[in-house]
Amino acid sequence: MKRIAIAIDSLAGGGAEKIVLTLAAELKRLGHAPHLLVLTPHCEYQLPADIPVHFCFDESQKQSDSIWRVSRSVEEVKRWVSEIEAEYGLFDLFLSNLDKTNLLFTQANLSPLFCIVHNSIEEELKRQLKLGPLAYFNMLRAKKSLNGQHLVTVSKGIEREIIACQRISPQSIRTIYNPFDLKDIRGRADELNQAIPDGDFIIHVGRVAKQKRHDILFAALAKMKHQLPLVLLCSNPKKAMKLANKYGVADRIICPGFQANPFPWIKKARLLALSSDYEGLPTVLLESLICGTPVVSTDCPHGPNEILTGPLADFLSPRRDVDQLSEKMDAALGDYPNMEDIALFEHIEIEKIAKTYLALI
DSSP, X not given: OOEEEEEESOBOSSHHHHHHHHHHHHHHHTTOEEEEEESSOOBOSOOOSSXXXXXXXXXXXXXXXXXXXXXXXXXXXHHHHHHHHHHHOOOSEEEEESHHHHHHHHHTTXXXXXXXXXXXXXXXXXXXXXXXXXHHHHHHHHHHTTTXXXXXXXXXXXXXXXXXXXXXXXXXXXXXXOOBOHHHHHHHHTSOOTTSOSSOOEEEESOSOGGGOHHHHHHHHHHOSSOOOEEEEOSOHHHXXXXXXXXXXXXXXXXXXXXXXXXXXXXXXXEEEEOOSOOSSOHHHXXXXXXXXXXXXXXXXXXXXXXXXXGGGGGEEOTTOHHHHHHHHHHHHHOOOOOSOOGGGGGSBHHXXXXXXXXXX
């Protein structure tokens, strides 16, 4: 039995957080002892009853990675991990996820440590630069903390980007795709949910953030020949509706809020759309295909072109191209290729991925 610490900033309702919970559950099923080490107690997902969850900071300590506080936070992390290990035993492996955790765990010199990169580093930095030099510098600090570390990327595209750009010089780098429990997803997709609307609809799953480009999605929706409603599964419906009003599609938007089980919604949809500027390996694309629901996505860095291959590649749209996205959504609603033989499915099977992580020990 191996004891594995899976660390992350929070358990807010994002893709990385969902992947962390999925991996922990599978490691537990395989007879190991995963622990969730969560920096702040912001949780939208239900906490697992059979896996220890540890929190380091309280809600008031949101700036734990700020330049004037980071040294103290690193010492707190060291004490926190030492206390957990004193109670449960030493960890055989640390898996660190997201910027704040990567920054603190690398400086705490925890070992053996692997940092998991969930997004395009270069695209994230470009986005932060638009927010000003301070925002850019703070993110750059976190990215630079990956120098000399063992990295795991969730897509080949991220791995290639890191090697090509040479902004970071890792000690090692490899790709391990995110784990998906295909049987569980399909089973949960069959659960009844009376809140799901009758009739056809398109769906988008993801937080309302500039990266996700809801503006492009709404503009494309307005141009579509198929005037279907759009269901948004997000945790900030008011922000989404304000933007939808701007693009004249508010009357076609349905916002039920964050859903702990989005799969019945995805399965019932005619189409899932992704309009992002950048990703890592977009979880929702794979989940939709697993549920048998067609997808259209921007061909953004990284992940969509590793998922939508062969005939499905026709449903990749150039980034920020409203006309192309609109046309491809209309085309997908008319005719869509067979989704049973997705090449990537064999590389994301949950037990295979869990055993790949165990092989890092």
